[in-house]
Amino acid sequence: MSNDSSLKEVATDRGFRIGATLNAQSLRNDPSYWKTVRNEFNAITPENALKMGPLRPARNTYDFTDADAIVDFGRANDMYVRGHTLVWHNQLPNWFQAWEYTDEQLETFLRDHIHTVAGRYRATVDAWDVVNEAVADDGTLRETVWADAMGEKYLDRAFRWASEVTDATLYYNDYGADAVNEKSDSIYTLLSNLLERDVPIDGIGLQCHFLGDRPAPESIAENIRRFQELGLDVQITEMDVAFTAGDAPDDRCQEQAAYYRAIAEACLETGCDTLVQWGVNDANSWLRQFKDFPERYTDDPLLFDDNCDPKPAYHALTDTLIDG
Ligand code: XIL
Numbered sequence: 001m002s003n004d005s006s007l008k009e010v011a012t013d014r015g016f017r018i019g020a021t022l023n024a025q026s027l028r029n030d031p032s033y034w035k036t037v038r039n040e041f042n043a044i045t046p047e048n049a050l051k052m053g054p055l056r057p058a059r060n061t062y063d064f065t066d067a068d069a070i071v072d073f074g075r076a077n078d079m080y081v082r083g084h085t086l087v088w089h090n091q092l093p094n095w096f097q098a099w100e101y102t103d104e105q106l107e108t109f110l111r112d113h114i115h116t117v118a119g120r121y122r123a124t125v126d127a128w129d130v131v132n133e134a135v136a137d138d139g140t141l142r143e144t145v146w147a148d149a150m151g152e153k154y155l156d157r158a159f160r161w162a163s164e165v166t167d168a169t170l171y172y173n174d175y176g177a178d179a180v181n182e183k184s185d186s187i188y189t190l191l192s193n194l195l196e197r198d199v200p201i202d203g204i205g206l207q208c209h210f211l212g213d214r215p216a217p218e219s220i221a222e223n224i225r226r227f228q229e230l231g232l233d234v235q236i237t238e239m240d241v242a243f244t245a246g247d248a249p250d251d252r253c254q255e256q257a258a259y260y261r262a263i264a265e266a267c268l269e270t271g272c273d274t275l276v277q278w279g280v281n282d283a284n285s286w287l288r289q290f291k292d293f294p295e296r297y298t299d300d301p302l303l304f305d306d307n308c309d310p311k312p313a314y315h316a317l318t319d320t321l322i323d324g
Helices: 007-013 024-029 031-040 067-077 094-096 103-120 143-152 154-165 182-196 217-229 252-270 313-322
Strands: 017-022 044-045 079-085 129-130 171-173 203-206 209-210 233-242 274-275
Touching: 007 017, 007 031, 007 313, 017 024, 017 031, 017 079, 024 031, 031 079, 044 067, 044 274, 067 079, 079 103, 079 154, 079 233, 094 154, 103 143, 103 154, 129 154, 143 154, 154 171, 154 252, 171 182, 171 233, 182 217, 182 233, 203 217, 217 252, 233 252, 252 274
Parallel strands: 017 044, 017 274, 044 079, 079 129, 129 171, 171 203, 203 233, 209 233, 233 274
Antiparallel strands: none
16 A cells, blocks of 8 residues: 555554544534545544533433534544543533432433433444543542442443443543553453443543653553453543643654554554544644643644644554554
8 A cells, every 4th residue: 555545544444443533613614624534534533512511401402413413424424433422520511510409310310311312323323432531530439420329330320221222332431541550450440340240331442642641652552451351342532642831852743653653553463443533633632722731731732733734643653554
């Protein structure tokens, strides 16, 4: 295969999924964004549109406009669609805080939410992040509205409810657990326990937001392997590579490329067949959204620059998928 092939072509050719996270507004309004996604990726994840806040304007209503637009775009282009996410503690609807629910009401609400959302996309979403970020940074179960009402069993229930309405593969997804470390140890125990209780979980998503921190690729490979040995599929679900502001190397694009290459190599070596970057091009990276982020991190973490031109990291990934 020649080097003129797109990332999507070289990935597809070797059975690899290379993904990007999408927002509906850019898809509608920005032709170069839309073309980049269509030509360069064979997998997508809606960045926000499938989260509970955006989907639930009021307690008994849904707004699927943006979610449908993104999922339809993925299907129309033969892409693998990751659904993100059914249960999370962030981006809850605004009305949620004022709601004085009982534990039972909350449980019923979550069940209905999962049944409705995962059910609606049963034929169109291939994989779901059923539960996102349930483990706190110290490795304990994160205190959330869900844990508060149901304890650890909220995970069991969420996966079971999802499996009742869809055949999509079902993932647990988290950050800071990409390499072997205390947090991934805790998640390993949590997921082992779910499997022991026969909870229908198929895999784990390693977010891989590398913000200032680039764990040894060998440790990431080792981490991937141990989850695979549990019988779980492992995917890289939200990758980006940024440097601590003020501490970025002069050749940061090259260093970023080298790290993307190392992670792609770890994927090929372990048989992890899905790598999704969190955004399409630098201009719409989530790192640009928050006031404090540009002070903390460099804000060009993706494969395409502000103009949707491919960066060294893009070529590093393409070469790795051709040669690796
Ligand atoms: C982020 C989105 O990118 C932002 O647009 C939004 O304002 C906040 O959430 N981990 C996750 C993602 O699982 O859902 C987060 O997405 C980034 C961190």
